[in-house]
Amino acid sequence: MTDTDCLFCKLAAGEIPSTKVAETERVLAFRDLYPKAPTHVLVIPKDHYANVAELTAADPALAGDVLAVAAEVAAAEGVADSGWRLIANSGPDSGQDVFHVHFHVVGGKPLGPMVSA
Structure with missing residues (x-):
């Protein structure tokens, strides 16, 4: 299923270019533009x-696939041993600005506190 305005x-459909880091049949990983x-x-x-919540309710196996690819990305990027953060903003109050579930794999430097007041 896709959203033609998303x-x-x-x-994911290849209509807009991205710098791919990893890809499976059901999951895509690409570099953040910012x-x-x-x-x-x-x-x-x-x-x-x-x-x-929508992803995990509809397709728990796909949610697991997404997490597995995130771990593979961390290893491929060389941050698996030093530490990395997996961030998923879910809903407007979290700061989610693209309403297609996505996970940020962030690392390569000390990241500081998880949430600042």
């Missing part, structure tokens, strides 16, 4: 789900 659906750390890769399911 930026990440268009990226990285917050030396490693900043977005990992998305190719099918459209608006947020984490």
Whole structure:
């Protein structure tokens, strides 16, 4: 399933170019255009789900595939041993601005506190 107006659906379909880091039949990982750390890769399911709850309710196996690709990206980027953060904003109050579930793999430097007041 796709949303024809969704930026990440268009990226997953290859309609918009991206710098791919990893790809499976159901998952795409690509570099963030505005990285917050030396490693900043977005990992998305190719099918459209608006947020984490929607994805996990509809397709738990796909949610697991997304997490597996995130771990593979961390290893490939050389941050698996030093530490990396997996971030999923879910809903407007979290700061989610693209409503296609996505996970940020962030690392390559000390990241500091997880949430600042």
